[in-house]
Amino acid sequence: MQQLSRNGILVDDTFAEAFGMRATAIIITAPTLRWARQAAITMTGYATSVIGCGCEAAIDVDLPASKTPDGRPGCRVMIFAMGTDELQKQLKSRLGQCVLTSPGSACFAGLDGTASLDLGNSLRYFGDGWQISKKFGGKHYWRVPVMDGEFLCEATTGLTKLAVGGGNLLFLAADNTKALNAAERAVTAIEKVPGAIMPFPGGIVRSGSKVGGKYKGMMASTNDAFAPTLRGVVDTSLTPDINAVLEIVIDGETSDAVAAAMRAGLKAVIDFGPKKGALRISAGNYGGKLGKFHYHLKDLLS
Amino acid sequence: MKALTFTLISQPKERLDLSGLTPAALAGLSDIQVARLRIGTRRSPVAVGDVFKITGKDVSNIVFEGGSARFDKIGAGLSAGSMRVTGDVGCQAGRRMSGGSLCIEGSAGDHAGSCIINGRMEIKGNAGDYLGGPLAGEQIGTEGGILIVRGKAGDYAGDRLRRGTIAILKGCGDYAGYRMIAGTIVVCGRTGAIPGYLMKRGSLLFDRRPENLSPTFLPCGEPEIAFSTLFDRFLIDEKIMDRALLGSKPGKYGGDNAVSGKGEILFRKRDR
Numbered sequence: 001m002q003q004l005s006r007n008g009i010l011v012d013d014t015f016a017e018a019f020g021m022r023a024t025a026i027i028i029t030a031p032t033l034r035w036a037r038q039a040a041i042t043m044t045g046y047a048t049s050v051i052g053c054g055c056e057a058a059i060d061v062d063l064p065a066s067k068t069p070d071g072r073p074g075c076r077v078m079i080f081a082m083g084t085d086e087l088q089k090q091l092k093s094r095l096g097q098c099v100l101t102s103p104g105s106a107c108f109a110g111l112d113g114t115a116s117l118d119l120g121n122s123l124r125y126f127g128d129g130w131q132i133s134k135k136f137g138g139k140h141y142w143r144v145p146v147m148d149g150e151f152l153c154e155a156t157t158g159l160t161k162l163a164v165g166g167g168n169l170l171f172l173a174a175d176n177t178k179a180l181n182a183a184e185r186a187v188t189a190i191e192k193v194p195g196a197i198m199p200f201p202g203g204i205v206r207s208g209s210k211v212g213g214k215y216k217g218m219m220a221s222t223n224d225a226f227a228p229t230l231r232g233v234v235d236t237s238l239t240p241d242i243n244a245v246l247e248i249v250i251d252g253e254t255s256d257a258v259a260a261a262m263r264a265g266l267k268a269v270i271d272f273g274p275k276k277g278a279l280r281i282s283a284g285n286y287g288g289k290l291g292k293f294h295y296h297l298k299d300l301l302s
Numbered sequence: 303m304k305a306l307t308f309t310l311i312s313q314p315k316e317r318l319d320l321s322g323l324t325p326a327a328l329a330g331l332s333d334i335q336v337a338r339l340r341i342g343t344r345r346s347p348v349a350v351g352d353v354f355k356i357t358g359k360d361v362s363n364i365v366f367e368g369g370s371a372r373f374d375k376i377g378a379g380l381s382a383g384s385m386r387v388t389g390d391v392g393c394q395a396g397r398r399m400s401g402g403s404l405c406i407e408g409s410a411g412d413h414a415g416s417c418i419i420n421g422r423m424e425i426k427g428n429a430g431d432y433l434g435g436p437l438a439g440e441q442i443g444t445e446g447g448i449l450i451v452r453g454k455a456g457d458y459a460g461d462r463l464r465r466g467t468i469a470i471l472k473g474c475g476d477y478a479g480y481r482m483i484a485g486t487i488v489v490c491g492r493t494g495a496i497p498g499y500l501m502k503r504g505s506l507l508f509d510r511r512p513e514n515l516s517p518t519f520l521p522c523g524e525p526e527i528a529f530s531t532l533f534d535r536f537l538i539d540e541k542i543m544d545r546a547l548l549g550s551k552p553g554k555y556g557g558d559n560a561v562s563g564k565g566e567i568l569f570r571k572r573d574r
């Protein structure tokens with residue numbers, strides 16, 4: 001494989017392969033940012049990959065009180081799934097179990113989409129007849145009485161069919177600490193990109209996968225070509241100086257958001273340099289046949 | 303293009319039915335045709351040209367220069383465009399309007415904004431009784447939109463309100479929110495006797511603790527709710543108010559328990 005070099009770091013001439021997805025976004029507010037984030041983190045727990053969790057979700061950005069509908073601090077959460085029905089199902093159950101239950105929370109639409117998904121429309125029945133419908137300013141809200149006051153929730157949110165899931169970057173380093181250093185730098189940079197989330201723990205995944213496996217029924221199994229402990233015994237992608245690889249997976253509201261996020265991550269890791277960070281940067285793909293969206297690393301080097 | 307302007311020549315000698323002078327009704331008519339439209343309500347056929355001087359061509363923007371308490375049903379059925387009256391109007395202004403904007407710079411009579419479906423109506427002076435309410439025999443009052451009274455409103459404001467927002471900024475008479483079905487009524491200033499009398503659902507939002515409340519309204523504490531700050535913002539964004547009405551911790555009464563009791567009176571706590 002041809003390689004480019006930037007700031008002493010090798011960049012593979014390869015591409016990340018990503019897929020079209022359905023996505024929605026909501027804004028969660030609370031009396032403090034801490035509790036808005038708590039509701040959002042709880043809601044986006046166990047939402048790392050559609051393979052096992054039904055959806056991929058994370059906080060997009062924190063919002064100051066001046067940018068939220070009710071003037072309290074909040075955050076925007078994005079949720080991605082492969083189909084509209086699954087997205088609605090995940091949204092409803094996560095909202096009901098994790099946001100409705102969180103102290104002082106309120107929930108608003110975070111996306112103007114072509115179609116809509118139910119938010120408060122599906123949770124209002126918790127009010128047992130005491131729920132209050134309010135329509136003003138062109139929006140519809142539900143107020144559900146709860147033990148600390150009211151859960152205020154917009155009736156619906158938007159859905160986009162232009163979302164892209166599976167943008168990724170692989171950071172190859174001499175040891176685990178350096179790989180983590182590089183990945184953390186990338187996460188910090190990508191967090192600032194609007195409309196893009198990293199659904200894995202802290203934004204980082206250590207168990208990158210390949211499609212299928214030797215065992216029946218396995219949809220995905222370990223990416224042995226990038227596993228350093230198998231370097232000698234499989235057809236490896238690793239050179240002898242690499243002992244740890246970490247991946248960042250990116251889902252975006254649009255293809256542009258994914259590209260912007262990958263560009264930001266690449267820049268952060270390249271600027272950080274190879275001494276304490278990554279020696280090489282690569283990306284994961286399936287030969288280009290499965291995913292509609294291809295992000296070539298060489299195009300994203302600014 | 304200049305707004306289509308009806309300038310009052312002299313005070314009318316009879317009540318006028320101006321419901322036919324809306325953008326939709328006047329579209330495609332020549333000045334002469336407009337001048338011949340009958341607006342009188344007595345047997346003598348008083349026409350537009352007898353009462354008004356007509357200037358301007360833009361039918362989507364209609365202005366009445368001068369007003370009279372005999373201007374009835376002005377803006378009735380308005381569905382799009384804007385209408386403005388520089389003086390007072392009579393009864394049923396804006397009745398059943400479904401879109402556009404209607405601004406009355408003077409005061410309005412009874413049944414102003416009766417049964418509005420959508421759109422924005424603003425009265426800069428005072429309004430009479432039954433603001434937004436239905437006529438006799440009708441089951442439902444205002445069903446949507448925004449109705450603003452910058453001055454005072456009379457009795458029975460928001461009678462049978464179903465949806466939408468009514469804002470009264472200098473107080474109102476007795477029985478505000480009478481038989482309300484749902485929707486929101488904002489009142490700044492004093493309210494008369496028994497606000498929310500027989501309201502089923504909906505919200506009465508006051509800038510002070512209500513006096514003369516029915517015993518069928520019961521105190522529901524002072525919960526911290528996100529709705530009040532959200533609605534405060536809406537009022538400011540819509541330029542209905544220039545300051546927060548309720549704050550984040552309004553007081554609440556629930557009622558009217560003489561009926562289903564699912565309505566509420568939220569009010570700003572002043573003793574904080």
